[in-house]
Amino acid sequence: MLSSGGSSFNVNWIIILLAIFLVYGFNNKTGFSISAINWYLLIYAILSVIFVVYGTNAVSSTGNIRGVVFCIGTSLVFLYYGLRWFGTPEEKLKHWPPIINMCPDFLTFVPNIKSGQTTVPGCVDLLGVSVPTNAASGFLKVFPTSISTLDASMTTKVFQYTANDIKATTSADDLQTICDACQRAGLTWEGVWDGDSCVGISKADAQNAAVQQCLISI
Numbered sequence: 001m002l003s004s005g006g007s008s009f010n011v012n013w014i015i016i017l018l019a020i021f022l023v024y025g026f027n028n029k030t031g032f033s034i035s036a037i038n039w040y041l042l043i044y045a046i047l048s049v050i051f052v053v054y055g056t057n058a059v060s061s062t063g064n065i066r067g068v069v070f071c072i073g074t075s076l077v078f079l080y081y082g083l084r085w086f087g088t089p090e091e092k093l094k095h096w097p098p099i100i101n102m103c104p105d106f107l108t109f110v111p112n113i114k115s116g117q118t119t120v121p122g123c124v125d126l127l128g129v130s131v132p133t134n135a136a137s138g139f140l141k142v143f144p145t146s147i148s149t150l151d152a153s154m155t156t157k158v159f160q161y162t163a164n165d166i167k168a169t170t171s172a173d174d175l176q177t178i179c180d181a182c183q184r185a186g187l188t189w190e191g192v193w194d195g196d197s198c199v200g201i202s203k204a205d206a207q208n209a210a211v212q213q214c215l216i217s218i
Contacts, residue, residue, distance in 0.1 A: 041086040048078040102163045104182055104189040105129070109162065115152035122152060123159040130186040131195075139185040159185060166192060172201050 052074050060067025102109045103123035112119040124147060130139035140156045152158055161178045169175045179198035182188065188195045 041082070044078075044082060044086060048075075048082070052078070100163050100166060100191040101189070104159060104185075104187040104193075107159060107187070110147060110150075110158075113150055113152050113158055120152050120160070121162050121164070122150075123162060124150065124157060125159075139187060159187070175201055 052071060055074060056067050056071040059070040106125070106127050106129040107123040108126050109121065110124055111121050113122040124142040125139050126142060126144060128141035130141075138156070139159065142150065142157050150158055152160060159181070161181060165178060166175070169178070175192075176198055179193045179201075182193035183195075187193070192199055
């Protein structure tokens with residue numbers, strides 16, 4: 001218990017609240033699970049709390065105000081670096097691209113295309129924009145009146161991937177598969193395939209490399 005000018009102030013309550021805030025900031029959104037615990041983060045949090053508690057007690061012996069400032073300042077520093085080093089990272093491809101068209105460039109989205117006994121979403125070319133890489137590839141133009149007769153198995157008329165598939169990718173291989181489909185169809189897709197390279201993979205790798213370089217420089 002610390003006292004100043006006839007009033008008492010328990011700095012331990014500040015330490016406890018800041019420690020809870022520190023740990024809560026890294027809470028896994030999926031809930032508690034032993035297998036999901038980041039043990040490096042746990043060790044970091046424990047050492048941070050120990051340092052803040054003992055450091056604050058030591059500094060408080062020279063003055064209450066100094067103790068409070070030390071407690072708040074060091075807690076914020078530990079929180080900042082904890083978020084930088086241990087903040088729960090989502091799969092890097094989930095962040096790129098943040099917003100894309102539902103279909104490749106200039107294609108039209110069709111929410112219900114027959115596929116056996118059910119329907120699936122897909123994209124069709126009503127303008128004839130495909131630029132095939134060879135005579136055997138390419139994507140065929142579809143007339144609006146024939147959309148109802150299309151089947152998802154008609155890969156030269158129905159492009160099976162949409163923005164939802166991009167968002168669902170969890171690896172570079174998944175995204176590369178979509179880029180390969182764009183290449184075979186002679187299509188481009190802003191933020192995904194530019195006609196020469198898989199933009200999503202290139203951007204994600206570049207961003208990840210920049211983050212790693214930033215952390216190394218700290």
